[in-house]
Amino acid sequence: MTSHKQIGVFLYDVNMLLLSRLFTKTSKESAADAGSINADLLTRAGFIHKTMAGVYSFLPLGLKVLRKIETIIREEMDALGAHELLLSALSPKEVWEQTGRWEGFDALFKVPAHSSSSQATKNEYGLNPTHEEVVTPLVKHFVQSHKDLPFGCYQIQTKFRNEPRAKSGLLRGREFGMKDLYSFHTDQTSLDQYYERVAEAYRQIFKRLELADAMYYTTATGGTFSPFSHEFQVLLPQGEDTIYVNEEAEKKGNRIAVNKEIYKGEKGFREEHAAEAANIFKLGTRFSDPFKLQFANQKGELHPILMGCYGMGTTRLLGICAEFFADTSGLIWPASIAPFQYHIIPIARSPEDDTFQKALAIAKKKKDCIVDDRLDLSVGQRLADADLMGLPTRIVISPKTLEKNSMEVKDRRTVTLTMQPL
């Protein structure tokens, strides 16, 4: 016990986690979300916990992955020159009435509030499923001139949707993390250019998540005010969306598709199931009109500002990665978002054993490690847990490997075992 406490500080010094100190545990039970691969795996591995249907808490390991996904997205948004802010989760009813979405947006949670005595009607707030109604009046407060344009601002925040049936684990929730970027322009050319730059930044994000080869840039409906929008769809057998992949383009290395909702039976397309990880949208003046968000041009004439919006689900991407990279033994994290890089298992009877001490020394040297110090568990259980939790590299130190002054190294994805010198 004493030695554990002494080395507990390593958690912060060298980013090492002793598994015995983690209050969450892996579980053999299948998760309550029958049918959702991501929720089942992430729950069994101790990454998430279901609070209720469509609502999850992120446990220490799950939160680490989520933060890494957020950091990748943040870096690419910052590289665009977009400014990060944090919009409120609550909003007044009036802004939703101004855009006609208080009644028109089915999934909007409406929150009854304490009513002030002077009001006859009950006060209600929106619990935001999206933030056009918040960001547009906010920008109007600051931006009046063409000189202020173009610019983009984004946030990474929790969103809420009143889903009648929440299923699919993290792929469709009542509460979920999202990055939403909004851009503001004087003219269509500027909007079009920014839109392409964001699409490119998104491709970079999918590349860093190692999802690029499974991602299709998918044309979808643009609603009532834009001919098209684009979705970033990741192939998943259990994905909720059906897309049609353009096979001619694919042969040339161009992964594009159309969503079923606009597919008209054209030939040369292959049907696939996919999960929407992100979508981008030219809003035009859909929101600047109701809020009278305008700019003065060089002659001082007022014109509506054109807007774009660019969403990307952070918790949904976590679910997609969990489901996409898994095998029958458990999760397989890409190095870029793995909670830790190394999962070190000493085969020892006590913390005083050479194997245990060697494991700590390796962890200290390598950094970014989980050390499974749960010596009361069977070796089989500990090896199975390593597979389930899915860190990129597993290292086993046993008396046998020590004899050869080596360690057994397993690549989780390729399932290859090698002996490497200590």
Next chain:
Amino acid sequence: MTSHKQIGVFLYDVNMLLLSRLFTKTSKESAADAGSINADLLTRAGFIHKTMAGVYSFLPLGLKVLRKIETIIREEMDALGAHELLLSALSPKEVWEQTGRWEGFDALFKVPAHSSSSQATKNEYGLNPTHEEVVTPLVKHFVQSHKDLPFGCYQIQTKFRNEPRAKSGLLRGREFGMKDLYSFHTDQTSLDQYYERVAEAYRQIFKRLELADAMYYTTATGGTFSPFSHEFQVLLPQGEDTIYVNEEAEKKGNRIAVNKEIYKGEKGFREEHAAEAANIFKLGTRFSDPFKLQFANQKGELHPILMGCYGMGTTRLLGICAEFFADTSGLIWPASIAPFQYHIIPIARSPEDDTFQKALAIAKKKKDCIVDDRLDLSVGQRLADADLMGLPTRIVISPKTLEKNSMEVKDRRTVTLTMQPL
């Protein structure tokens, strides 16, 4: 324009912000929250924007301060060995009914949900103002043995309260950021020891925020299940709380007080106005009892787990710091949470001027700078904005200072001006 775009990347490389690129602006208008010093200053300086009463959005500069406050808190929580997680914002009605707080907690937002067709009654969710009802069942899922105890877990998250009258800016909101830590124990001694360790970690946080000298460890009511709780009260003329400072203890360097709610007119106390920045609470079995959160001792006998909870307002601390450190010219940030360290103002007519180029060179060297490149504004306006925004150090580069190969350096807090070599 070209030179601006070229140097735009400095924003990420050397943490430099060109003020012309920031879409938010300072404002001379007093904020809508008449009477709240923090909301007024933070709004005028372009750090926050009011969405509605008691609900604010954090603009780029405000978000930077908030993230720095969160990082300080996170580091001290991690140093305690507590595990960070992220609990859900929504919760099922049932968990609140189990603790008797669905009806008993006035400020709980109750969110109507889509009702499934099989249910006669309308479905409702809680929008969490605090998380005992979420964390206790979660921990019960993982912790059964005395070997798992003690431990602590915390989150930094948005909370919601259905306040009848939201006022005081960030000091009392309907939506606010909070760090909440929960601890779990086999016995009272363990809880008592952990409580003291958290109090010490909190003192360290106030020290890093430079609020230690204004903070009083204040005894307050413990509700129906604990004799006392403790609040970390910061002296503020407009603070909502009244505390009685123990003057005898104060002479010995021990800043302790009692809250008005338990003050019985004892002598040797001085009345002060203060704002509660944090509170800690021994919950005992208040929440483990209704959820039957128990542990098996070494004999296998089941006993209720004892709990502590430890809150600290992140957005409230931002408001307190804004209000506490301000002077008549504006905000004054402690270096530990300032959005940037240096506010550099070149007195120039064009970006080609020596003063402008020198300002950029200094920014590149010093890093962590705002450069006010808004050459179309008057010098007076730009100097006033620097005071209002409150970075620790202002640097002015003018043709006159350049003649002497020097720069004018102003310490924002002491308002001292010095000439320093370039």
